Amino acid sequence: MNNNKTKPLDRIDLVILSTLQGDGRISNVDLAQKVNLSASPCLDRVRRLEKDGYIKRYGAFLNASKLNLGMTAFVQVTLNRTTSDTFKLFKKEVVNIKEVVECNLIAGGYDYLLKIRFANMESYRLVLEKIGALPAIAQTSTYMVTENIKEDSGVPLD
Numbered sequence: 001m002n003n004n005k006t007k008p009l010d011r012i013d014l015v016i017l018s019t020l021q022g023d024g025r026i027s028n029v030d031l032a033q034k035v036n037l038s039a040s041p042c043l044d045r046v047r048r049l050e051k052d053g054y055i056k057r058y059g060a061f062l063n064a065s066k067l068n069l070g071m072t073a074f075v076q077v078t079l080n081r082t083t084s085d086t087f088k089l090f091k092k093e094v095v096n097i098k099e100v101v102e103c104n105l106i107a108g109g110y111d112y113l114l115k116i117r118f119a120n121m122e123s124y125r126l127v128l129e130k131i132g133a134l135p136a137i138a139q140t141s142t143y144m145v146t147e148n149i150k151e152d153s154g155v156p157l158d
Contacts, residue, residue: 006052012037014157016045017054021154024058069099069117072145073124075131077112080138087111089135099127110141 009017015035019026026034032042049055064070079086087105090112094103102115114131118124131140 007048009054013045013049013054016042017049017155018157020046020055020058021157024060064117068119071118071120071124072148073116073118074143074145075114075116075128076106076110076141076143077114077131077134077137078110078139079112079136081136082111086136093134094131097127097130099123100131110139 012035016031019031019034028043028046029039031046032039035042037045046055064072077090079090091103094100094112094114099116099118100114101117102113104113105111106113116124116127116131118127128140128142131137
């Protein structure tokens with residue numbers, strides 16, 4: 001987010017963000033009606049929110065099952081050393097594994113938590129081989145998702 005001269009968010013900005021988060025394809029005219037503005041000032045606000053970094057990008061949520069990637073697992077990764085160079089090398093390599101859809105550095109009992117998507121147990125085994133080949137891996141532990149109760153629906157604004 002751009003911290004230089006960033007205007008504070010007001011109630012209308014928050015409604016715009018919430019609406020766009022739920023429906024990024026809404027027309028500017030419909031969005032303006034929803035927030036009780038005319039189209040031009042509404043578009044100005046959206047452009048400001050984009051410029052100031054509140055809106056990172058627009059996209060579509062895909063159905064992983066329809067795309068034969070219906071299985072999900074979380075993998076805890078512990079590195080064999082926790083030096084700056086080791087973290088940099090791990091980060092450089094992990095982003096190249098397409099099945100890793102999220103990677104977070106964790107404070108606690110292990111170093112990284114990976115979210116992976118895959119088709120079946122055979123493809124899981126292949127992904128785990130890729131993860132195991134990453135630099136400085138000491139240990140991994142996998143937790144298979146058996147039911148998805150709630151998916152990431154964005155930033156909680158309300």
